[in-house]
Amino acid sequence: MATGSVKLLGVWASPFVNRVEIALKMKSVEPEFILETTLNKSELLLKSNPVYKKIPVLLHDEKPICESLVILQYIDDSWPSGPSILPSDPYDRAIAQFWASYIDEKWYPLVVEFMKAEGKEAKAAVLEKISEGNLLLEEAFIKINKGKSFFGGDRIGYLDIVLGSLLGWVKAIEMMDEMKILDETKMPSLAEWDKRFCSDNVVKDIIPQPEKLAEIHRKFHQMKKATSN
Amino acid sequence: MANDEVILLDFWPSMFGMRLRIALAEKEVKYEYKEEDLRNKSPLLLQMNPIHKKIPVLIHNGKPVCESNIAVEYIDEVWKDKAPLLPSDPYDRAQARFWADYIDKKLYDSARKIWGTKGEEQEAGKKDFIECLNVLEGELGDKPYFGGDNFGFVDIALIGFYSWFYAYETYGNLSTEAECPKFVAWAKRCMQRDSVAKSLPDQHKVLEFIKVLRKKYGVE
Numbered sequence: 001m002a003t004g005s006v007k008l009l010g011v012w013a014s015p016f017v018n019r020v021e022i023a024l025k026m027k028s029v030e031p032e033f034i035l036e037t038t039l040n041k042s043e044l045l046l047k048s049n050p051v052y053k054k055i056p057v058l059l060h061d062e063k064p065i066c067e068s069l070v071i072l073q074y075i076d077d078s079w080p081s082g083p084s085i086l087p088s089d090p091y092d093r094a095i096a097q098f099w100a101s102y103i104d105e106k107w108y109p110l111v112v113e114f115m116k117a118e119g120k121e122a123k124a125a126v127l128e129k130i131s132e133g134n135l136l137l138e139e140a141f142i143k144i145n146k147g148k149s150f151f152g153g154d155r156i157g158y159l160d161i162v163l164g165s166l167l168g169w170v171k172a173i174e175m176m177d178e179m180k181i182l183d184e185t186k187m188p189s190l191a192e193w194d195k196r197f198c199s200d201n202v203v204k205d206i207i208p209q210p211e212k213l214a215e216i217h218r219k220f221h222q223m224k225k226a227t228s229n
Numbered sequence: 230m231a232n233d234e235v236i237l238l239d240f241w242p243s244m245f246g247m248r249l250r251i252a253l254a255e256k257e258v259k260y261e262y263k264e265e266d267l268r269n270k271s272p273l274l275l276q277m278n279p280i281h282k283k284i285p286v287l288i289h290n291g292k293p294v295c296e297s298n299i300a301v302e303y304i305d306e307v308w309k310d311k312a313p314l315l316p317s318d319p320y321d322r323a324q325a326r327f328w329a330d331y332i333d334k335k336l337y338d339s340a341r342k343i344w345g346t347k348g349e350e351q352e353a354g355k356k357d358f359i360e361c362l363n364v365l366e367g368e369l370g371d372k373p374y375f376g377g378d379n380f381g382f383v384d385i386a387l388i389g390f391y392s393w394f395y396a397y398e399t400y401g402n403l404s405t406e407a408e409c410p411k412f413v414a415w416a417k418r419c420m421q422r423d424s425v426a427k428s429l430p431d432q433h434k435v436l437e438f439i440k441v442l443r444k445k446y447g448v449e
Contacts, residue, residue, distance in 0.1 A: 070327050078320075091289075094300070097302070
């Protein structure tokens with residue numbers, strides 16, 4: 001059982017920070033949450049993550065661990081007595097890591113691209129690529145869950161956390177652009193999984209409501225515009 | 230593990246493929262090497278990696294593992310009785326994964342600009358590439374390997390790039406020995422390992438290969 005102080009540098013609105021919060025909660029670890037602001041990075045953040053200067057950073061006994069996917073694995077390794085985050089079988093683990101990499105490197109960047117695209121035509125073009133990705137994720141879910149509720153089986157695991165953490169922002173973007181990114185007719189299994197994930201006891205107080213995220217997105221952009229004038 | 234069937238779908242100059250060759254050699258795993266023609270991908274590759282259609286792909290008893298760093302971890306876990314590639318301490322493991330990920334995020338793209346572009350873009354690529362290597366040198370410090378006394382995960386993730394150095398130096402007009410002496414010393418140390426020496430192609434062969442690519446991309 002790992003001992004020592006646990007601190008998490010982050011902001012409540014970051015899905016990558018939410019991932020770490022969920023993982024720690026699964027292990028019944030309560031970190032000291034150190035709030036960072038995106039505009040003025042603290043000395044602690046710059047010292048703890050000199051390579052990327054980004055949140056989340058987990059500080060365990062003052063030693064920093066960076067990159068959300070690396071942190072998730074670290075939490076699983078360091079608190080082995082709690083429920084497992086990653087699958088125990090090496091092949092299942094490799095598959096989970098593969099899809100996490102796909103989600104972070106291909107799928108979510110498309111969602112961000114969609115948000116930034118200007119005009120209905122540009123957005124529709126990106127949405128088509130996202131929809132292709134959605135079908136892959138739907139297929140992957142059906143293959144991986146082996147008939148159970150989550151990617152992780154009966155309870156949430158690594159892939160549930162990786163994909164689920166992004167749902168708040170995906171829905172916020174859907175609200176802001178009034179366009180559906182997650183089409184429940186085309187991804188029925190994931191649509192059900194979405195509801196189960198968001199209402200799970202470990203998750204429900206951590207992923208912010210889409211309305212709140214849309215609001216801070218608007219505020220952030222107003223602020224940016226004001227400072228650039 | 231006597232009846233394991235292991236196949237590696239690979240392409241000889243790929244520094245990502247080299248990672249798997251080295252890992253399998255360190256573990257003394259017998260496998261079948263299949264060379265892919267990337268202009269004419271085999272049905273097996275397309276079936277085993279339908280999402281990305283890329284090499285390397287490790288096929289273990291018919292089941293594919295894609296993405297080279299993921300596959301190296303898989304190899305480490307399955308053949309765990311010899312030559313551990315990842316450290317056992319959770320913090321050290323996290324650091325190893327962090328740096329392997331850094332190499333994937335930063336090094337390949339900047340290196341590609343050195344041989345694949347000209348003018349300002351190439352200069353920017355050179356600068357980023359050297360900066361990356363300097364950061365990695367900082368992480369290496371005085372240790373013989375990134376893993377400390379033992380050759381491991383990060384060393385495996387990085388060493389394949391060394392086989393492309395003659396090409397980078399020629400087309401980028403740079404001297405890695407001058408810019409990153411620690412890196413070169415580390416690379417030469419790794420090259421003394423059988424698993425590495427057997428897995429990396431000759432640097433001149435890589436240069437010839439890049440020459441052809443440059444013509445194809447209209448850089449020559």
